[in-house]
Amino acid sequence: MNTEFRKTLPGTRLDYFDTRAAVDAITPGAYDTLPYTARVLAENLVRRCDPATLNASLSQLIERKRDLDFPWFPARVVCHDILGQTALVDLAGLRDAIAQQGGDPAQVNPVVPTQLIVDHSLAVECGGYDPEAFEKNRAIEDRRNEDRFHFIEWTKKAFKNVDVIPPGNGIMHQINLEKMSPVIQVRDGVAFPDTCVGTDSHTPHVDSLGVIAIGVGGLEAESVMLGRASWMRLPEIVGVELTGKLQPGITATDMVLALTEFLRKQKVVGAWLEFYGEGAAALTLGDRATISNMAPEYGATAAMFYIDQQTIDYLKLTGREDQQVQLVEHYAKVNGLWADSLNGAQYERNLCFDLSSVVRNMAGPSNPHARVATSDLASKGIAGQWDEVPGQMPDGAVIIAAITSCTNTSNPRNVIAAGLLARNANKLGLTRKPWVKSSLAPGSKTVALYLDEAGLTDELEQLGFGVVAFACTTCNGMSGALDPVIQQEIIDRDLYATAVLSGNRNFDGRIHPYAKQAFLASPPLVVAYAIAGTIRFDIEKDVLGLDAQGNEIRLKDIWPTDEEIDAVVKASVKPEQFRQVYIPMFAIHEDTGPKVEPLYDWRPQSTYIRRPPYWEGALAGARPLKGMRPLAVLPDNITTDHLSPSNAIMLDSAAGEYLAKMGLPEVDFNSYATHRGDHLTAQRATFANPKLFNEMVIEDGKVKQGSLTRLEPEGQVMRMWEAIETYMDRKQPLIIIAGADYGQGSSRDWAAKGVRLAGVEAIAAEGFERIHRTNLVGMGVLPLEFMPGTNRKTLHIDGSETYDVIGERTPRATLTLVITRKNGERVEVPVTCRLDTAEEVSIYEAGGVLQRFAQDFLESATA
Structure with missing residues (x-):
């Protein structure tokens, strides 16, 4: 650790590193021209690198040289249970390989703090119209994943620096946003910006807080866990100016789908983006998080926003400690990371997007960047005529309607909008179509608390959107089984069936094997499509039903106003809800149970956890x-x-045939994703x-x-x-x-x-x-x-x-x-x-x- 640039943070007993002085010592005045991301990367170098590496790397950063290796030292690693568990399986296998060579396996441990959240393994077997859906789904999850959860529990005790949030508590990215990221870290009396890598491409969710967080593969995460720098080519940092403001009735989902289409066309793959301008400054943190979360969908590595008053307000809203909130504001202003300090930042490329141009949007039928305005559904061939036959599902039947994903459920405005639309629909007597499997799976338990506070839980449940889980569910392809009668009709009639979800991915075959295509939409639109029952429905023009007086009801008649949404959010979303959820979740519990052996006792009949083969035979050659x-x-x-693929395993697949031979009943095949700790099952998913x-x-x-x-x-x-x-x-x-x-x-x-x-x-x-x-x-x-x-x-x-x-x-x-x-x-x-x-x-x-x-x-x- 360097001492030359170490100073005491004014008004505190904490030290920090004067990044401005380090940069300007190489090129006078250069610090003021650096983008936000470059300033955080520079601070990382000043804090961690030896003088020779520091000077070379800072020069590279100032001059934007990309022909050299660039070291980055993330402060922490966040994992979900699929890739995180797989990474820990690899480390357990590494311990075995070390032991076979005469080394001490207990010395193989993550050096960087690693947080694992179990959020990817619950399937929606019971839909949101069952009042006991949450309890039933959790019980099924525990039964199916006993091998996996046994291993995860072992890792918590066997490895140092590993913390586990058990299933049923929420989604990794939303928990990261609402609690885990402090924005400014403090270790050993030194304050520095939080940075992290995560074993999921949507880790940039917390970039909205001003935190450099990028998604990496589990293999790269393993490297960081064990204390190595994350080596990279210096990224292109692109400035994205947001101008204007959203029109009335337009959600953050509409905005991000339009941005995703725009940025894909601008070729930002691999770039690190920084959003700025009057439009960005006016966006709530929830809206910013929706944009940052979708970074992999437009191909960017990071999607940053500056630290400003919106950041501070959000930290207060989510129940962070007053001392931490004050530290974030004070540190950002002293060390040049506050928004007002970045007026002179220079970008290698500048893009401009007008928020007022956004209309109500969906994305589909198989790519997140394939945006279509809801007003254009008919002209694009998505909406159109269909035969309404009593007792039969229509062409384009929506068999799954899911409010899911941290992308949208971390934004209170989106969830409240869905609840208000449900309330309005219920008042007019509208109902969900019987073939629609509907569900609400928030990424945080706080969502359930503020829906209760707003009196909207019952309204959503009445339309079939009761809480089925606090997990990824449908967004990750864990949409569960269909009603057998509905599934058989799809097969017998070769029906074109679809899914509508508030997720971030709708790739071919991902959402459900019998949903031939899938569409991304805002939470209120998901509710509307559950009422409509078919993607052929022109959601802006067609009649959803009749009221008690026989008047036609259309989407505009039940869509809530922005004023309604904002008033309910202001009255119902409170800091104490976040404290109620997160204080016990992250309380330090002393482990009084028996110690575990440093080598895992592999279960030979497991189809979930198996000693990996990477140090054997041809793979090592x-x-x-x-x-x-x-x-x-x-x-x-x-x-x-x-x-x-990550979706459900079918019996006639190579993996399904293998699981059947291993004695697993078809009902418990689970998803491809959950079996990735066993290479014998997982390799049968290759190009499946x-x-x-x-x-x-x-x-x-x-x-x-x-x-x-x-x-x-x-x-x-x-x-x-x-x-x-x-x-x-x-x-x-x-x-x-x-x-x-x-x-x-x-x-x-x-x-x-x-x-x-x-x-x-x-x-x-x-x-x-x-x-x-x-x-x-x-x-x-x-x-x-x-x-x-x-x-x-x-x-x-x-x-x-x-x-x-x-x-x-x-x-x-x-x-x-x-x-x-x-x-x-x-x-x-x-x-x-x-x-x-x-x-x-x-x-x-x-x-x-x-x-x-x-x-x-x-x-x-x-x-």
Whole structure:
């Protein structure tokens, strides 16, 4: 820790680091030109780096040089139970590997404070029209996940610096926003900005507080947990000026869907955004959080807002201690992080978005950035005529309507708006359609308290939106089973069925296997669609029903005014509600139970938790990058849901067949996501999405949809898993060829782990989403990027070829991809090695993050 720039914070007994002095010592006056994000990164360097690294890195930051490695030391790690548990399974496996080499396994511990929140494992088996839905769903969750929860409980006792929030308490990001982030940390008498990485791409939720928080894969999180810097290329910092203000009746959801479309078009993938301007200053913290949460949907790594009075008001509203609130304001003003101090900030690129241009929006049918105005539903072919037959579901039937996700339930205005719309609908006698499985799953227990305070709980319950959980649920694909009668009708009639949810993702196949498409909407719109019952309904124009006098009721007749919403929020959302929820949740409880062994006692019959194989056999060896055959040739916009789905496991899938052989009843198959601690189950999810289009599989001149590939050299089309098994038996090295934006979506490790276990050594694509590319490197898979103008189509790739990679693997080097066609023709294609830093080269050459850990640990122990 440096002492040269250490000073005492005026009016306190705390020290801080004078970042302005450190920056201006290198380039006088430079600090005032730095964006907010750069100032926080600079403070991080001043606090943690040795003088030589500090000077080099600060110079790089000031001059925006991206051709060098840049160290970042996050203050903490936050995990949800899927990737967080998987990361801890890896660390438990690492302990076994260390013990086998004669090391002390008890010394393998997170160095950085790690908080794990169990929020991804509850399925909505009981909908919100059942008054006991919450208790029933929790009981099912505990029964299905006993193996997982047993392991998680062991980690809490076995590892140092691990804190666990048990199931039933809320969503990681909303808890982070409402409680866990202090905005300004204090450790050992030193105050500094809070920073964190999280094992979920929506970790930027707390960027709205002025906290640098980014989503990473579990592999990168493991690296940070064990005390390593998060090495990166210096990001592009883009300023996004928000002007104007939202029109009456427009929600934060409408705003963020419009912004997501706009920013995707502006190519901000991998950038760190800072929102500023009069429009940004006027947004509530809840509205800001909605924008920050959706960062991965528009491709950005971070979505920052400055610390200002809105931040302070929110900290007070959410029950933070007065002393902490005062520290945040005082520190921000002294150290140049208060909004007023950033008028001179200079951005490499500036964008402008007019909030007054936003209309009521939805997104769909399969991408969060595919915005459609509700007024344009008919012209876009979404709304239209349908046959209303008594006793039958209509075309486009909404089988799932879910108010879910931290994106929206952390914003009181959105939830209150849904409650008020429900109240208005109930007064006029409107009801939910009987085939709609409806649910309300807030990300925090505080939501239930302020709905009770507002008298809106009963109103929502009357329309089927009772609280079913405090967890991710439908947004994560955990929408649960349908009524068997409804499911059978969908099958028998081959019905086009849909879902409408207030979530952040609607990728193909994610929400429910029988929901052919899904649409994102604000919470009040979700309620409206539960009443309408079909996506074919023109939500702005069509008649929802008749009142007692026979008058037609349309959406405008039940939509609450902004004044109503604001008045209820002001009267009903109170600091004591947050204290009531969070003080006991985060109370320190002394562990008086028996101590646990440092090595986990793996359960051999578990399909949830299994000792990982990454230190064994071929996975620990070299990758020759020669004679590779394509496992798949894929189009643009491949998501991690295509690569490793998270939704419910079906009996006729490879994973379902395996679970059945293991003796698990179909009703307890659970989701793919919950089984990611067991590689034998999880690897069967690789490319298991039924919505996959693999261009190697052609039928009647078109690419056939499904989890399929073509086994080579035989040319035989078969299910993806059978081909993977065959290639594994042959020890055949594999490659994947893909289009642009490969790996969009959640920061799930298994999108990388699955292909590595299948034998994939390299992936050649036109471009990669940031988190997935990092995960590939962490698993020892080489990402290769085609040069502009070159792609699978210009190269006439059909999947019958073999591939070699030639060249020295250095950061962003130009390598040669040698393609040998079936007829013997040889083509040499220059590609960019997407090992972006020297640290990534080192990780790749070691075989991956986990192998690197073991090597470094044993070397340091020997030393």
